[in-house]
Amino acid sequence: MTEADFIAALRTLPLHPGARGLADDAAVLDIGDTTLVLTHDMLVEGTHYLPSQDMADVAFRLVATNLSDLASKGAEPLGVLVGHMLGAGDARFVAGLHEALAAFDTPLLGGDTVAGTGARALGLTAIGRATHRPVPARSGAQVGDGLFVTGTLGAAMLGFEALREEGKGGGGGGDSSAYRRPRPRLAQGRALAPHVTAMMDVSDGLLLDAFRLAEASGVTLAVQSAAAPVAAPARRYDCLTWGDDYELLFTLPASIAKPPVPATPIGRVEPRGFVPLFVDGEPIANRAGLGYDHRG
Amino acid sequence: MTEADFIAALRTLPLHPGARGLADDAAVLDIGDTTLVLTHDMLVEGTHYLPSQDMADVAFRLVATNLSDLASKGAEPLGVLVGHMLGAGDARFVAGLHEALAAFDTPLLGGDTVAGTGARALGLTAIGRATHRPVPARSGAQVGDGLFVTGTLGAAMLGFEALREEGKGGGGGGDSSAYRRPRPRLAQGRALAPHVTAMMDVSDGLLLDAFRLAEASGVTLAVQSAAAPVAAPARRYDCLTWGDDYELLFTLPASIAKPPVPATPIGRVEPRGFVPLFVDGEPIANRAGLGYDHRG
Numbered sequence: 001m002t003e004a005d006f007i008a009a010l011r012t013l014p015l016h017p018g019a020r021g022l023a024d025d026a027a028v029l030d031i032g033d034t035t036l037v038l039t040h041d042m043l044v045e046g047t048h049y050l051p052s053q054d055m056a057d058v059a060f061r062l063v064a065t066n067l068s069d070l071a072s073k074g075a076e077p078l079g080v081l082v083g084h085m086l087g088a089g090d091a092r093f094v095a096g097l098h099e100a101l102a103a104f105d106t107p108l109l110g111g112d113t114v115a116g117t118g119a120r121a122l123g124l125t126a127i128g129r130a131t132h133r134p135v136p137a138r139s140g141a142q143v144g145d146g147l148f149v150t151g152t153l154g155a156a157m158l159g160f161e162a163l164r165e166e167g168k169g170g171g172g173g174g175d176s177s178a179y180r181r182p183r184p185r186l187a188q189g190r191a192l193a194p195h196v197t198a199m200m201d202v203s204d205g206l207l208l209d210a211f212r213l214a215e216a217s218g219v220t221l222a223v224q225s226a227a228a229p230v231a232a233p234a235r236r237y238d239c240l241t242w243g244d245d246y247e248l249l250f251t252l253p254a255s256i257a258k259p260p261v262p263a264t265p266i267g268r269v270e271p272r273g274f275v276p277l278f279v280d281g282e283p284i285a286n287r288a289g290l291g292y293d294h295r296g
Numbered sequence: 297m298t299e300a301d302f303i304a305a306l307r308t309l310p311l312h313p314g315a316r317g318l319a320d321d322a323a324v325l326d327i328g329d330t331t332l333v334l335t336h337d338m339l340v341e342g343t344h345y346l347p348s349q350d351m352a353d354v355a356f357r358l359v360a361t362n363l364s365d366l367a368s369k370g371a372e373p374l375g376v377l378v379g380h381m382l383g384a385g386d387a388r389f390v391a392g393l394h395e396a397l398a399a400f401d402t403p404l405l406g407g408d409t410v411a412g413t414g415a416r417a418l419g420l421t422a423i424g425r426a427t428h429r430p431v432p433a434r435s436g437a438q439v440g441d442g443l444f445v446t447g448t449l450g451a452a453m454l455g456f457e458a459l460r461e462e463g464k465g466g467g468g469g470g471d472s473s474a475y476r477r478p479r480p481r482l483a484q485g486r487a488l489a490p491h492v493t494a495m496m497d498v499s500d501g502l503l504l505d506a507f508r509l510a511e512a513s514g515v516t517l518a519v520q521s522a523a524a525p526v527a528a529p530a531r532r533y534d535c536l537t538w539g540d541d542y543e544l545l546f547t548l549p550a551s552i553a554k555p556p557v558p559a560t561p562i563g564r565v566e567p568r569g570f571v572p573l574f575v576d577g578e579p580i581a582n583r584a585g586l587g588y589d590h591r592g
Contacts, residue, residue: 003409005386006390009386010378013394013397014404016375029375031328031330034330040378042417044411046414079315083336083337090302091297091305098309107309109325110323111306112337114344116343117342118413119413119414121379
């Protein structure tokens with residue numbers, strides 16, 4: 001079964017009203033006066049990371065990617081549960097977990113530890129508390145809104161390439177930290193949550209994630225690629241399709257001229273036309289080539 | 297790293313005050329007036345289930361084992377997040393998930409779907425609401441308490457053997473449902489929670505889990521093996537060490553003569569002596585042979 005078919009099948013199950021798009025988006029759970037946000041992400045050896053990678057970096061990414069999902073909901077982390085398959089580098093895994101939990105002020109709540117053979121799978125569930133209701137979703141963009149992104153895109157790509165060069169013994173000394181140690185935009189997400197009409201994190205490439213936001217909102221997004229801040233201007237397309245930057249992509253009503261956090265206007269929300277995305281005026285009919293699709 | 301070493305390392309991390317023994321026990325999270333109980337369990341192909349098994353049964357077990365952890369806390373399920381690695385039998389997996397969620401009146405909240413190679417890993421996070429505070433733990437047994445267990449032990453073992461015979465084409469027609477479709481004792485757990493001093497589910501064998509309860513509580517348990525209700529009296533030892541029955545093991549103050557749900561008295565809590573467990577008067581100094589250890 002493909003991922004799309006599997007998720008379509010899941011949508012036929014008894015769903016919690018807070019299950020938003022299942023694997024696409026974080027879940028929202030009202031508990032009395034508190035709204036919780038819950039995410040679960042898995043990393044698989046050979047698919048999401050290489051066996052040669054430092055397991056401390058892998059653990060850090062596992063925490064960061066889940067907390068990035070909370071950031072895009074304006075949620076503050078309450079704790080994480082870790083599902084760990086034992087293997088090489090376990091001590092480094094614990095060290096990276098420690099660094100990430102300390103960096104993002106998030107305690108460990110529990111989890112499961114299993115033995116396994118073959119490729120390892122690591123899972124993490126993050127629980128957060130929404131700081132604003134309604135909780136931002138990727139589905140709320142309105143015609144006339146402006147489209148914005150925080151930070152600089154492509155930094156993770158350059159970091160990955162520096163790491164790869166290092167692995168080849170090429171030296172070169174590029175900084176790989178943007179790839180190895182992503183920083184979820186938790187403070188930015190909380191500041192933005194009361195103002196945005198839609199928000200998501202950019203995990204799989206700006207253009208792919210913009211396509212998804214447009215589809216979820218039932219609108220068309222018109223993106224000006226030259227406006228997007230990129231880490232390598234000579235490789236603008238790569239920077240906008242590579243992903244792993246964990247910046248926030250969001251829409252604001254036209255009445256808000258300036259976002260409450262540093263961010264760059266990169267486009268506008270238009271009525272849904274034949275395609276969900278225009279890049280520099282060119283219609284983009286499908287996801288192919290827009291980013292890292294079906295990474296999970 | 298061994299599982300014990302890994303969990304010991306996790307205990308050095310920033311821990312949530314509700315992290316109870318990490319991989320050993322469910323986490324407890326206070327949200328306003330509500331106390332949540334959170335569990336995460338993984339099943340690994342080849343370790344926890346066989347590739348030849350019906351994936352509907354695997355999905356059912358994945359839900360049931362996590363809900364059993366909630367049952368042992370007297371918690372009612374609020375929802376689950378599923379971490380799924382795509383592979384053979386995905387449609388059956390969804391069918392089994394559907395059956396389990398419907399059977400235990402628990403909605404799907406979200407999750408993650410990933411591609412992978414080699415042995416599959418499946419994870420599930422269950423979130424429940426405690427119906428009684430303090431939330432029962434395995435650590436509260438008091439000297440003088442009685443020790444009880446619900447249901448009959450060894451039924452899952454007989455179910456597994458029936459399934460194995462079926463797989464060999466041996467026919468025979470034994471009922472494998474107790475193994476394939478475990479029923480978490482949710483109603484019993486809720487009824488017991490206000491009364492017990494300690495409670496846990498019997499997942500890895502009665503004797504091993506009694507050993508663990510004794511260690512967590514800092515007491516010695518004296519178990520009368522002949523008192524335990526078993527599905528195959530001629531194989532009493534097997535029934536008490538095989539596990540997978542997901543019954544509830546609990547202690548009650550001596551002042552409560554009769555538990556509020558059907559259960560069998562099987563022993564007594566004594567001051568901690570040299571060993572944590574006596575079976576029929578014989579001291580048991582270590583876990584070897586008591587059950588399915590380090591199953592995760």
